[in-house]
Structure formats: structure tokens, C-alpha cells
Amino acid sequence: MPACRKGKSAMSGRPYEPLSPDRTYDKALTYLYNLQKFGIKFGLSQTKNLLRAFGDPQGKLSFVHIAGSNGKGSVAAMISSIYAQAGYRVGLFTSPHLVDFRERFQINGRMISKSQALRLIREIKAKTDPQEPPTFFEFVTAMALIWFEREKVDLAVMETGLGGRLDATNVIRPLISIITTVSLEHQDLLGRTLEKIAWEKAGIIKKGVPIVSGVGQAKIRRLYEDICRERKAPLFLAGRDFRTKKRDNGTFNYYGMSEGRFGVQSSRLRTPKYKGLKPTLLGDHQIKNAALALTAVELLRERFPVTEEQIRRGLAEVTWPGRLEVFSENPRIVLDGAHNPEAMRVLARVLPRTISYRKLLLVFGMMKDKNIRRTLAHIAPLADRIFFTRAEYDRSAEPERLSRLLDGAASEICSSVPLAIQRAVETAGPEDLILVTGSLFIVGEARAFLGSR
Structure with a gap:
């Protein structure tokens, strides 16, 4: 296998995705990705x-x-899995995708077909004004909503793309809204302070619609309490109205809502609603995400009833690739899409507690519009060697720039994700761990490469 070397990788306005044998479909995707220039x-x-x-x-x-800085996709996947186990037809819209564009649109775990996607792209394109074209995300949001309606889903779980108030998904009126966490991110677009970012995400709070949130900062909780009071939206906060307790065997207990339409402050209850729940997704932070999903399911129990067994199966069988995902054991490779300081802080705390290893080899790349220095500062101290790389996407930071942020660190510069992984595999001992992280785009390319080996 070749050694890492300096050099430019191919750059593209569209994220990496293997070309389809269907040239008509691939041409339609190219049209879509070209909308990103707007x-x-x-x-x-x-x-x-x-x-x-x-x-x-x-x-x-x-x-x-569902909005929030981190955990949106995991919560969405859990809710979708629980309702699918209960026999409902559940649409799931998330972003970004890892390998296949169609990952964004799913019903009960099945992606939209290429023929359906192509037909939708053609139909929507025919309705657009070439002088005022939609953005990429506006277009794909419309695709999801049109497809879900045509497929007659019972429930659609929608993840915001960015923020909330003016996000394209905010055209919907939900039965329930969730704001997972709030941290400093996209400050050039959402605001320079935590309060401004939290206010933008609060834009999904609708009058009279219950809101579930895992935010922990006191000032943000007070802000949401004020907004919900003004909009007459029942607010349910983690730690106040519901909670979880991890058990020694890796399972957890959920202390949920008391009876009543929208429940009461029930964290004082001594008896758990559900005992010994076991999430498939690794990490203590996924227990917190599960609490948000379970509370939403409880609040919707009159409209969408589920049994305890269906809840247990839903949590046990949920899949959400690229989130502390053990992709292979020999060599041991873990993929995680942490891409901002808070997500990387959580990963750095959870990883040593969850997976044992002798040395940590880090394959790392980020987008240049992220807070690279603070994000890298959380994970770099754990690494014995770092392989800096970049995704085949024009938003990617050059690995040379990443390397300069850690003068003196044991590191190599690799011009592509496959090359970085190859070097990490060459270097790893039998008890070492290779962690690929920094961006979902990096993780997506890693999955595509590793899956083709």
C-alpha cells in the first residue's frame, strides 16, 4: 500500500458519491448538486x-x-424504528447522506428507489423558475414531502438542515417538536452567541405544539420556557420532566411522563416507566438521545399507540451509520461523524469508556467553515498518531492546514481518505483502534472505500 504523501485530491461541488451505471440518474443528481452554488x-x-x-x-x-446542534439524526432514527416496529408506515428525512443520496429519504428503513427519485427530480425541476432556482436543500425538502404524501406514510420524521426558524423544513406543522442540544455552530449564519443560535432553533416551536428538549444550559432552558409560555406550547425538559439512569450492565431505566394528555414534571417518580432498555447505538450520549425519543413517543401515545415490547425492539434494532460505528474488527475501525466542538468533546469522553484499545490512530478531516481548532483540541490529545486528510468536496479544509494547527504532533498528511485509511491500517497493531472522524463527509467516503475492499 502506498505511503501518505502531499498532494491535491480531486475537488468537487458535490460530495463524494460513486457514479451510478444509470447515466440519466447521475445526470439528475449533478443538476441537484449544482444547486449548491446558490x-x-x-x-x-x-x-x-x-x-x-x-x-x-x-x-x-x-x-x-427535530432540530438541534447534535443528536438530531440519532433521535430521528430511534423514533422511526420504534414506530416501524409498531406497524406504522414511517417516513424519515435526514441530512447529509453518507454514501448514497437516497439515504436522505426513507420509509421504514428503505431508501427511495432511483426511479422514484429521478421522477421527482424531473417533476420538481419542471416547476422551478430558472431565474429564481431553489437551493439544494429547498429542493430535497420538497422531494421528501411530496414522496411521503404520495406513499401515504402514517408519520413523517423530519430533521432540520440548519437552524430552524427559516429552515426549509419549517413549512410543516408537526404534532410534536424536539430540540436536542444547542452549542456554538454555524455562527456566521445562525449568530455569534449561544442565545442567538438557540433562538433560531426555537423557530420550530409552534403555537400549542408540545416541545421536548435536552438542552442543559440554564440560560437556554429559561429562554425556551419564555418562548413556550408565549406560544402556549407545552415544554418538556430532560432532567426536569423525564430522565434516565444508566445501569451497570449497559442498559438503562427510563423515568417518563405520568398519565395525562401532556404529562407532568415526573422526574421525581421513584419507579421507572421502562427498566433495562438496551440501545444498539453505542455511547452514553445515545441514552440521552433515547430519552428524547421515548418522551416524544409517550406524548404521541393517544395518536400513535405503541407497546413496551415494540419500544424495546425499536431501540434494539435501530441503525444509524457513522455514529460511533464499529465498522470492522480486524483491523478495528470506528467511524464517527462528530464535526463540531461539542460533538467531539462527547466523542472524546465516550470513546475510551466504550471501546478498549492500546493506541489510537486518528484519521481526521473537517470542512473549512467549521471551528477546526476547538474541535481538534478535544480529540488530538487521545491520539498516538494522526493522519490528516480531506474529503473530495470543495468545502474540505486542506490537510496541510489541519497539520499546522498541531505542530509537533506525530502526524502524516494524506491527500485522500482511502490513502489515510490505508496508512492507518499499515501502522496499526492488533490491539490498536483506528478512528475516522471530523466530518460526515469524511465518514461517508470511508464507508464507501471500506465497503468496496
């Missing part, structure tokens, strides 16, 4: 206009809407 446009008018041309499908569906 950047991020906050506002709902373009999405509403697109959907109006298709009969406003968002008005015919039931939704769970």
Missing part, C-alpha cells in the same frame, strides 16, 4: 411555492420535527 438562502417562500405546485402535501401529513 448557497444557503434562509426563508420559507421558495419551499412553499414549490409545494403549492404539488397541492401542498405538507398539509396532508403528520410530523415529528
